[in-house]
Amino acid sequence: MAQLGFYINNDYCTGCKACVVACKDKNDNEVGVNFRRVYEHSEGDYVERDHAVIQNIQTFFTSISCNHCENPKCVEGCPTGAMYKREEDGVVLVDHDKCVGCKYCVWNCPYGAPQYNEVLGKMTKCDFCIDLISAGENPACVGSCPMRAIEYGPIEELRAKYGNVSDIKGLPNSSITKPNLVITAHRNAK
Amino acid sequence: MHEWSLLIFTLCMQAAIGGTVMLLIFYKKLSKLDPEQQFHVMKLPLVVIAGLSLIGLAASFTHLGSPENALNTIRHLGSSWMSREILVTGMFIAVACGAAGLAFIQKKVNVWLLAAGAVIGLFDIYCMGAIYYNTLVSGWNSINTYTSFYGTAFVLGPILIVSLLVPFLKAKNEELAQAFVKNAFYIALGGIAIQLIGVAIFGITAPEVNQIAGVNVMDALEGYQTTVAIRWMIEIIGIFFIGYLSIAMNKKIPIYFAYGALAVLIFAEGMSRYVFYVMGA
Numbered sequence: 001m002a003q004l005g006f007y008i009n010n011d012y013c014t015g016c017k018a019c020v021v022a023c024k025d026k027n028d029n030e031v032g033v034n035f036r037r038v039y040e041h042s043e044g045d046y047v048e049r050d051h052a053v054i055q056n057i058q059t060f061f062t063s064i065s066c067n068h069c070e071n072p073k074c075v076e077g078c079p080t081g082a083m084y085k086r087e088e089d090g091v092v093l094v095d096h097d098k099c100v101g102c103k104y105c106v107w108n109c110p111y112g113a114p115q116y117n118e119v120l121g122k123m124t125k126c127d128f129c130i131d132l133i134s135a136g137e138n139p140a141c142v143g144s145c146p147m148r149a150i151e152y153g154p155i156e157e158l159r160a161k162y163g164n165v166s167d168i169k170g171l172p173n174s175s176i177t178k179p180n181l182v183i184t185a186h187r188n189a190k
Numbered sequence: 191m192h193e194w195s196l197l198i199f200t201l202c203m204q205a206a207i208g209g210t211v212m213l214l215i216f217y218k219k220l221s222k223l224d225p226e227q228q229f230h231v232m233k234l235p236l237v238v239i240a241g242l243s244l245i246g247l248a249a250s251f252t253h254l255g256s257p258e259n260a261l262n263t264i265r266h267l268g269s270s271w272m273s274r275e276i277l278v279t280g281m282f283i284a285v286a287c288g289a290a291g292l293a294f295i296q297k298k299v300n301v302w303l304l305a306a307g308a309v310i311g312l313f314d315i316y317c318m319g320a321i322y323y324n325t326l327v328s329g330w331n332s333i334n335t336y337t338s339f340y341g342t343a344f345v346l347g348p349i350l351i352v353s354l355l356v357p358f359l360k361a362k363n364e365e366l367a368q369a370f371v372k373n374a375f376y377i378a379l380g381g382i383a384i385q386l387i388g389v390a391i392f393g394i395t396a397p398e399v400n401q402i403a404g405v406n407v408m409d410a411l412e413g414y415q416t417t418v419a420i421r422w423m424i425e426i427i428g429i430f431f432i433g434y435l436s437i438a439m440n441k442k443i444p445i446y447f448a449y450g451a452l453a454v455l456i457f458a459e460g461m462s463r464y465v466f467y468v469m470g471a
Contacts, residue, residue, distance in 0.1 A: 039402060047327045064402060077324065079273035080262035098262045101255020104272050107325035107470060112402050121255030176326070 003070075003090035004128055005155030005180030007162055008063055011148035013022045015061035022144030023065070024138050035126040036065035040169040041189065059162050060186035062170060063150060065141065066113035066126035067179030068092045072157060074105035074114055083114075083123070090155075090180065091128045097145065098121055109174035111179070128152070154181040193467040195253035200318060201280060201346070201456070201463055202246030204339060206239045207311030208347015212377070213239070214304045216370060222283060225298045232299050233236060235354045236290040239307075243283045245342070250279075273325055282310045294301075316341050323468075326400040329407030329469035337388025338466060342459050344381030345425075348374035349432055349455055353448040360445065362419065368436070375436040378429060378455075385462075407469050414465050416454035421461040428454035 015038055023029075023036040044057040068085075072092050075083045082098035083105055085091070096116075101121045105114040117124045129139035133152075137143065142150045151158065159182055166174040166181045168189040173180075183189075212233055220228050251257045264280075266273040289303040319336035352374040359367040397407045411418075430450035 076269045079266050079270045080268045100259040100263055107327050110401050
């Protein structure tokens, strides 16, 4: 099976966070543990001109989870080998039998994907809903998006369909870990 | 800042490593004493070094969410600096405890174990630095990380050893005691110089933000200017204490000047390390 990846239509995303809630619900995560997060990026200001106050505020939202990177720094740095990249589809997973809960992967991931679970004392993260995928369903975030702004599939297919953009405003440089992510950028995110 | 475990771990280990290096440096001069006297003078520093490394080890365990899996942490030596550091730290602790234990059994200090401890320890500090240097946290991927860690070892190590050696040595060989205080003073100055090089480079490097929710280090530290200033003032006072002791020891300056210097410098280095971990908070 080919490397899996996500496609995010940044232009469609309204920041409703349905994907965050669906993911949280599916994984039964504690408060503060979010495998998928939506980041708001705002810039600009209000300026006074003559007797009017004019704004040039620009805002867009980016939904991000683990990007199951080509060169995952979390895997490279993990001292136990608990963080690993599955051969068949390139999904990055945590083996809880090995994880020591050192949180080093948090400092190594550009996308904030590793989420520490205080109750378990282990690192947790997006597993691409591999159980749902193997049952022929969509990952929770993909299925829940009311704007159909999130898709998944073999990354080469997504790139052939939507292009190669994975660098937009507010995201770390993709050269660090080579994320398996394709984005259609919002006009203010380019 | 919620990395108190790592703060205690790094400070204890670096003080223990600096102390081991100092004991090795002082060993030749101490070998002028007869072996029994030498053991008598060196036993407390050896025990304190072993104790500090064990306190560091215990602190590092409190950082882990699942310490029962601790043995797994040396399974990824091929690419993980943390794995390498844990192995090398374990080796240092084994050697430090071995040196102390063997000294008590044989009633003499094994210089080869001291030398092995010093070499392993210095490499261990490099590994500790590499752990942070290789992360994406703004401010940690700077040469300042290495200089800060080595600087701590060369500031705390000498003062620690002098505070432990001199009270026993003063009665037996005052000249030697004074020479040690002087050496410790110069080496501690060297430690501060190493830290200053890192700080100077840090100041002229444009910080990068490579994490999606990361904060530029300059913004992260904006509220800590007073802490940094107080830290340096305290550090200078500590060094002044030991410097004064080194030139005025024969004027019956009480030895608690050295203890004062040690306490002040531990506090200063603790503040420095606190600010270091604020970057990653």
